[in-house]
Amino acid sequence: xxxxxxxxxxxxxxxxxxxxxxxxxxxxxxxxxxxxxxxxxxxxxxxxxxxxxxxxxxxxxxxxxxxxxxxxxxxxxxxxxxxxxxxxxxxxxxxxxxxxxxxxxxxxxxxxxxxxxxxxxxxxxxxxxxxxxxxxxxxxxxxxxxxxxxxxxxxxxxxxxxxxxxxxxxxxxxxxxxxxxxxxxxxxxxxxxxxxxxxxxxxxxxxxxxxxxxxxxxxxxxxxxxxxxxxxxxxxxxxxxxxxxxxxxxxxxxxxxxxxxxxxxxxxxxxxxxxxxxxxxxxxxxxxxxxxxxxxxxxxxxxxxxxxxxxxxxxxxxxxxxxxxx
Numbered sequence: 001x002x003x004x005x006x007x008x009x010x011x012x013x014x015x016x017x018x019x020x021x022x023x024x025x026x027x028x029x030x031x032x033x034x035x036x037x038x039x040x041x042x043x044x045x046x047x048x049x050x051x052x053x054x055x056x057x058x059x060x061x062x063x064x065x066x067x068x069x070x071x072x073x074x075x076x077x078x079x080x081x082x083x084x085x086x087x088x089x090x091x092x093x094x095x096x097x098x099x100x101x102x103x104x105x106x107x108x109x110x111x112x113x114x115x116x117x118x119x120x121x122x123x124x125x126x127x128x129x130x131x132x133x134x135x136x137x138x139x140x141x142x143x144x145x146x147x148x149x150x151x152x153x154x155x156x157x158x159x160x161x162x163x164x165x166x167x168x169x170x171x172x173x174x175x176x177x178x179x180x181x182x183x184x185x186x187x188x189x190x191x192x193x194x195x196x197x198x199x200x201x202x203x204x205x206x207x208x209x210x211x212x213x214x215x216x217x218x219x220x221x222x223x224x225x226x227x228x229x230x231x232x233x234x235x236x237x238x239x240x241x242x243x244x245x246x247x248x249x250x251x252x253x254x255x256x257x258x259x260x261x262x263x264x265x266x267x268x269x270x271x272x273x274x275x276x277x278x279x280x281x282x283x284x285x286x287x288x289x290x291x292x293x294x295x296x297x298x299x300x301x302x303x304x305x306x307x308x309x310x311x312x313x314x315x316x317x318x319x320x321x322x323x324x325x326x
Contacts, residue, residue: 015072
């Protein structure tokens with residue numbers, strides 16, 4: 001790599017890093033604000049909040065990196081054109097293909113980064129998010145419920161306790177469960193304790209009443225119980241293991257999926273679509289770099305406007321990426 005190639009290569013990668021960090025930071029802040037309820041309604045610490053939301057950064061970088069490369073190449077080409085360096089290189093015998101070579105080197109670096117994130121880093125971070133979120137929600141009953149406060153664990157499940165006593169004993173428990181659209185359960189119990197085992201998490205209620213409303217019945221069913229186990233397995237997972245979605249699968253799990261995997265059986269087409277998207281993510285940097293250079297890499301004098309070329313490159317890259325999303 002000659003001195004000119006190194007100069008363009010360093011300038012492009014430097015601009016790429018700056019743009020990538022800036023865009024990722026802005027988008028991460030907007031996404032992180034959505035999880036602010038971790039500290040408010042779920043009582044988690046600022047470290048847990050930052051750790052959980054930061055795990056979304058690889059997924060953001062995976063999408064933003066090709067766009068950041070396009071912006072970096074545009075900036076470098078504009079800088080070269082403003083300083084008349086492209087004209088000098090062209091007069092010295094540099095062909096467009098020769099001038100594109102250092103940009104190609106930078107594109108290869110970005111493509112390898114994107115491929116690694118898509119194949120391993122992003123799904124690994126998504127798995128950590130799911131595992132961490134499961135642990136947080138599994139501890140909701142013991143750590144989050146505040147005496148005298150209605151806690152909405154999800155849109156259709158509300159729990160309230162009157163007080164908390166030593167030994168993990170919860171006193172004065174009220175539960176309003178509307179997760180099943182065909183029925184509504186209202187439970188009032190004198191006391192209860194949290195029990196965890198390999199089958200999940202359960203709230204063991206003692207000395208209470210269950211009022212059950214069902215569709216099609218005018219009168220509710222009233223049941224008095226001495227002991228009742230309220231199933232919270234949705235939070236701790238019934239099987240004791242977390243079920244990963246398609247975005248949380250490594251590249252080799254998409255290439256060679258387990259034929260008995262229930263997620264694969266139900267959404268085999270989505271597996272193929274996700275696999276194609278992972279492969280295409282490493283090709284986007286080359287496509288964006290080629291389109292940007294095609295519009296902006298031609299030598300022009302300082303009197304010739306580059307606005308039309310800049311707008312055309314942005315529209316072409318935007319159209320290509322939207323087609324990929326579609």
